[in-house]
């Protein structure tokens with residue numbers, strides 16, 4: 001069974017990555033940052049942590065305002081550094097534990113936290129600043145695996161502290177019910193007090209930070225009663241991202257062993273590093289199995305429905321390449337090349353030989369069985385001048401005429417816009 005070893009709290013200020021990349025560990029202004037993170041790094045090694053569950057917020061790098069979500073879980077098998085304006089940081093990618101991420105995603109949704117899911121997104125300093133300080137060897141990066149949870153804390157309204165704590169409680173059950181022996185640490189990033197915009201820029205509050213840390217360890221429920229406006233008032237607007245620490249704390253046992261805690265405020269942000277060891281016991285197997293049954297309740301038996309292929313996050317990851325290739329038919333240049341230069345285009349998108357055959361030969365049903373979602377197939381059909389009913393007929397192994405006989409009215413249509421739809 002996966003075991004929660006403990007929780008880590010760490011700021012994710014970009015100054016941390018800057019200090020790491022420019023080797024400032026012996027500079028007295030910077031060395032306290034390294035001292036705190038070195039304790040975390042050594043603890044992670046000593047406890048043989050396999051997976052870091054990384055709770056962070058993106059800074060309008062990979063998660064913009066065209067689609068902003070509260071809780072976004074990464075299901076990918078690899079994560080690279082993002083370009084935040086000056087070129088991507090030269091740091092090794094992190095390896096995702098995709099199977100654990102899927103289980104956690106399913107568990108959250110079963111517990112009524114309707115997750116947003118992401119993949120193929122580079123991650124910014126919110127994720128890589130602390131991760132690179134935990135990894136023992138910068139040339140290799142973190143050699144264990146990660147599951148990232150991006151929390152949207154920048155566009156109001158955002159989840160409150162109580163919601164974050166409850167999500168953490170769900171996370172605990174999700175991790176413990178994962179049927180593989182793994183040591184998992186829950187890493188909360190961000191904070192502590194800081195404000196970096198407006199006339200209040202530069203605001204910090206070390207007294208509140210100490211109070212926050214004391215309550216987090218001993219009485220986290222009290223922190224769930226603090227409103228976001230109060231977090232902003234006490235710890236600065238950007239410092240209100242500390243609500244993410246409630247997710248970590250909710251995932252731990254009621255009592256924790258507070259083995260390390262330090263803060264250092266050199267400039268704009270009170271940089272904290274904290275370790276809590278979990279004291280809880282693993283639930284009994286019957287209890288874990290009951291939780292797994294709850295997680296799989298909604299879809300149990302769906303595989304028995306013939307001719308039906310539910311699109312899951314596993315399919316989404318393993319068949320991303322082909323689904324993405326076909327989704328891009330919404331872009332005029334892509335569909336022009338799809339018509340005029342298909343073979344080269346498919347090679348540029350690194351489709352396998354089998355995938356290329358599926359597309360070239362218009363194997364509609366085989367693509368569904370392979371894990372292509374219907375809604376990109378109807379785009380492909382529209383580009384090729386094939387109507388939706390022609391595709392439906394192929395699914396059913398019928399001629400168009402015979403398929404139309406199964407309908408009350410014979411209609412022809414596609415998603416092609418303008419005159420093409422006539």
Ligand code: FE
Pocket residue numbers: 012057059126190191241
């Ligand atoms: Fe931040």
